[in-house]
Amino acid sequence: xxxxVAVFGLHSxxxxxxxxPERVVEMFAxxxxxxxxxxxxxxxxxxxxxxxxxxxxxxxxxxxEGGNHQGVVVVALEAPLLSDNDLPDLVHNSANxxxxxxxxxxxxxxxxxxxxxxxxxxxxxxxIVPKDKSASLNPTVRKVAxxxxxxxxxxxxxxxxxxxKQLQELQVWVMGTxxxxxxSVYAVDLKGPTALVMGAEGDxxxxxxxxxxxxxxxxxxxGTVSSLxxxxxxxxxxxxxxxxxxx
Numbered sequence: 198x199x200x201x202v203a204v205f206g207l208h209s210x211x212x213x214x215x216x217x218p219e220r221v222v223e224m225f226a227x228x229x230x231x232x233x234x235x236x237x238x239x240x241x242x243x244x245x246x247x248x249x250x251x252x253x254x255x256x257x258x259x260x261x262e263g264g265n266h267q268g269v270v271v272v273a274l275e276a277p278l279l280s281d282n283d284l285p286d287l288v289h290n291s292a293n294x295x296x297x298x299x300x301x302x303x304x305x306x307x308x309x310x311x312x313x314x315x316x317x318x319x320x321x322x323x324x325i326v327p328k329d330k331s332a333s334l335n336p337t338v339r340k341v342a343x344x345x346x347x348x349x350x351x352x353x354x355x356x357x358x359x360x361x362k363q364l365q366e367l368q369v370w371v372m373g374t375x376x377x378x379x380x381s382v383y384a385v386d387l388k389g390p391t392a393l394v395m396g397a398e399g400d401x402x403x404x405x406x407x408x409x410x411x412x413x414x415x416x417x418x419x420g421t422v423s424s425l426x427x428x429x430x431x432x433x434x435x436x437x438x439x440x441x442x443x444x
Contacts (some may be wrong), residue, residue, distance in 0.1 A: 199274040199275050199277070200274075200275045201222060201272055201273065201274060201275065202272075202273060202274075202275045202334075202336075202339075203260055203261060203262065203270055203271070203272060203273075203336060204270070204271045204272075204273050204339055204347065205260075205261040205264050205265075205266040205267070205269065205270040205271070205336070205339075205340065206264075206265060206266060206267050206269070206339075206340050206343070207234055207235070207238060207267045207268070207269060208343035208344045209339055209340060209342070209343060209344045209346070209347060210224075210238060210269045210270075210271050210344075211238055211241070211344060212343075212344025212345070212347045212348055213271060213273055213344070213347040214238065214241055214242050214245065214247065214271070215241065216347065216348050217273075217276070217347060217348075218242075218245040218246070218247060220273045220274040220276070221242075221247050221271055221272075221273050222271075222272045222273055222274060223250065223271065223272040224242055224247050224248070224249040224250065224269070224270075224271045224272075225249065225250050225251075225252050225256070225257055225260055225269070225270045225271070225272075226239055226249040226250070226251050226252070226257075226268060226269050227251075227252070227253075227254060227257050227266075227268035227269070228251040228252060228253055228254075229253070229254060230268040232268075235267075235268045235269060238269060249269075257269075257270055260272070261336070262336060264336050264337070264340055265340065273347075275334075276347065276351075278334075278351055278352070278353045279323065279350055279351065279352040279353070280352065280353060280354065281352070281354045281355075281359070281360045281363055283350075283352060284352065284360065284363055284364060284367065285367060287322055287323050287350065287352070288322075288364070288367045288368075288369060288390065291322050293320075293442070294388060294389050294390045294391070294442070295322040295369060295390045295391075296319070296320070296321050296322055296387075296390075296391050296392075296393070296435075296438055296442075297321065297322055297323055297324070297325055297364065297369065297391070297392040297393070298312065298316045298321050298323075298324045298325070298392075298393055298395070298431065298435065299324075299325045299326075299357070299361070299371075299392050299393065299394040299395065300312060300324065300325070300326050300331065300395055300427070301327065301330075301357060301394060301395065301396050301397065301402045301403055301406045302327075302330045302331070302396060302397035302400060302402075302403060303326070303331060303332060303395070303397055303398075303427055304330060304331060304332050304397065305332060305398075306332040306333075306335055306337040306338045306341070307337065307338075307341050307428075308332070308398070308426070308427050308428045309326075309331070309332040309338050309341075309342075310337065310338040310339070310340065310341025310342040310345075310346065311341055311342075311428035311431075312324065312395070312427065312428050312431045313338070313341075313342040313345040313346050313349050313351075314341065314342045314343050314344075314345045315428065315431050315432045315435055316345065316349055316431070316435065317342075317344075317345035317348060317349045318345075319432075319435035319436055319438065319439050320439070321349065321435065322350070323349070323350035323351070323352050324349055324350070324351050324352065325352040325354060325357075325360060325392070326351065326352070326353055326354070327353070327354060327355075327356075327357045328353050328354065328355055330397075331353075334346055334351065357403075357405075357406055358405045358406055358408075358409045361392065361394070361406070361409045361410070362409060364392050365409075365411065367390075368390055369390040369391065369392050370389060370390060370391050370392070370411050370412070371391075371392045371394060371409065371410050371411045371412075372385065372387075372391060372392065372393055372394065372410060372411065372412050372413070372414050373394040373396070373402050373406065373407055373410035373412070373413050373414070374393070374394065374395055374396065374401075374402075374413070374414055374415065374416070374430060374434060375396070375401060375402065375407065375413045375414075375415060376401070376415055376418075376423065376424060377413075377415070378413035378414050378415040379413075379415075380412065380413065380414045380415070381414065381415060381416075381417050382414045382415065382416055382433065382434050382437050383417070383437060385412065385414055386441070387437060387438035387441045387442070388438075388441050388442050391438065393431075393434050393435065393438070394406060394410060395427050395430060395431050395434070396427070397427065398424065398426060398427045399424075414434075416430055416433050416434070
């Protein structure tokens, strides 16, 4: 039986209602809030057969566990996590050359949420994370992701290096980001089936992950800082892939 989770915030709830209304169990809206954005969301939900319950602020805050609910909270069935067994289908069923985002050791929920949001915006096939040394899909991740946590396929694997080898067997080129790499992200071909591996801020990729990569690339830094936040670096790399693929 699927676990129930609280999804809150206008963007997150809208994404869930529009794309997966079958997962909505209950919807709660702030009785005191009557602005246009919330009303449009309520109307969309009602058209899909979802009946919101109008509750006072204290009730909504309790259901959102103190999060910034923006006047709406949904209790929903959690989306099932994918595993390495799903990788072949993700590759073969991709309409275009598959593009995977692999996060190695990203434990901060704000970073995971931001990476999910960016991955969704860049049209990523799926985000791959290890079961250990990774943030879980908690309410903070869902809120920061602005709906992407409800729509972006998340693959959780026991052994990340083994999953990368599986992608390589499926003809996906695995590129790891590392500050000491010689190749710039702007100088490599990202148009084919690609997996971009981002390491944790500070430590970077783990040794075995690094050794499994087909190629290492870097983001050229022109100032005094030695590295970028992982979510920022993710955006730079993914949208270079988008630029190349649209060009």
